[in-house]
Amino acid sequence: MSSLFVKFYLKLCGVIPGFRKITRKWMYQLMARFIKQDQWSFMNYGYALINGEVKPILDSSDEVNRLSFQLYHHLANEIKLEDKSLLEIGSGRGGGASMIKKYHKPGTMVGLDYSGNAVKLCNKNHGRDGLSFVEGDAENLPFNYETFDAVINVESSHCYESMNRFLGEVKKVLKPGGHFLFTDFRYSYEMDELEKQLTDSEMIIMKKRDITPNVVQALDEDHDRRMADISKSIPKLFANQFREFAGVKESVVYKQFANRELIYISYILQKQ
Numbered sequence: 001m002s003s004l005f006v007k008f009y010l011k012l013c014g015v016i017p018g019f020r021k022i023t024r025k026w027m028y029q030l031m032a033r034f035i036k037q038d039q040w041s042f043m044n045y046g047y048a049l050i051n052g053e054v055k056p057i058l059d060s061s062d063e064v065n066r067l068s069f070q071l072y073h074h075l076a077n078e079i080k081l082e083d084k085s086l087l088e089i090g091s092g093r094g095g096g097a098s099m100i101k102k103y104h105k106p107g108t109m110v111g112l113d114y115s116g117n118a119v120k121l122c123n124k125n126h127g128r129d130g131l132s133f134v135e136g137d138a139e140n141l142p143f144n145y146e147t148f149d150a151v152i153n154v155e156s157s158h159c160y161e162s163m164n165r166f167l168g169e170v171k172k173v174l175k176p177g178g179h180f181l182f183t184d185f186r187y188s189y190e191m192d193e194l195e196k197q198l199t200d201s202e203m204i205i206m207k208k209r210d211i212t213p214n215v216v217q218a219l220d221e222d223h224d225r226r227m228a229d230i231s232k233s234i235p236k237l238f239a240n241q242f243r244e245f246a247g248v249k250e251s252v253v254y255k256q257f258a259n260r261e262l263i264y265i266s267y268i269l270q271k272q
């Protein structure tokens with residue numbers, strides 16, 4: 001029953017992007033309002049290292065977030081961010097921005113999210129010198145032209161109403177020569193459209209990778225922790241929905257990644 005409901009909801013989201021944008025906003029607002037635990041600071045599916053990729057060295061207190069951070073790190077490691085100005089669009093609960101600031105050392109980092117509740121939580125839990133969070137819409141950014149050296153966007157764009165509008169905004173706020181570090185998932189039948197949207201943005205595609213195997217392995221490795229967190233923190237009434245959201249092994253989304261109906265992709269682009 002619950003998986004039928006999830007499939008129906010995802011279908012509706014595919015057909016009506018405005019409905020997807022609004023319902024996801026409610027969901028993120030409610031989660032930030034009612035689940036305040038500061039140890040829950042990421043909301044992505046994670047990235048496991050395969051084929052001999054080099055393991056980033058983390059403090060022991062950050063090990064719990066290794067898989068989720070690695071989804072950021074595999075992008076951030078492609079360019080030199082030290083002392084640069086970096087914007088994250090869709091910063092969620094702030095763990096990604098906080099660890100990027102700590103390990104990749106941009107001079108300034110701003111996280112933006114359309115959930116005002118998440119932004120408040122982030123400023124309280126992660127705000128510090130050189131790292132702040134603001135409320136705003138990815139499709140209408142509240143920044144001047146050519147403000148940032150780089151923009152990072154992790155597992156957020158699937159919520160947007162218009163990818164073209166979003167890419168126009170990214171290009172606007174990037175300085176010439178600036179980089180756009182992008183990763184997210186799409187249905188396999190949407191991949192050509194995504195490639196066209198990125199090409200039409202007139203930023204240059206420097207690198208492209210299908211990271212679906214890394215994400216599936218991360219979900220496998222993280223399954224027990226995700227299940228335990230949900231039993232511990234989420235009321236029984238919502239546990240099924242959260243297992244779907246978390247991508248545990250029985251979930252629709254996990255199966256779609258495993259059979260490649262859903263593809264997780266990452267791109268490095270550069271503004272000329």
Ligand SMILES: C[S@@+](CC[C@H](N)C(=O)[O-])C[C@H]1O[C@@H](n2cnc3c(N)ncnc32)[C@H](O)[C@@H]1O
Binds near residue numbers: 025089
């Ligand atoms: C799956 S979460 C990922 C959060 C974070 N990047 C991470 O990896 O933990 C997606 C985030 O994108 C944000 N988001 C979705 N649509 C947005 C929009 N139009 N403008 C700004 N943020 C948006 C949501 O509020 C949510 O925090």
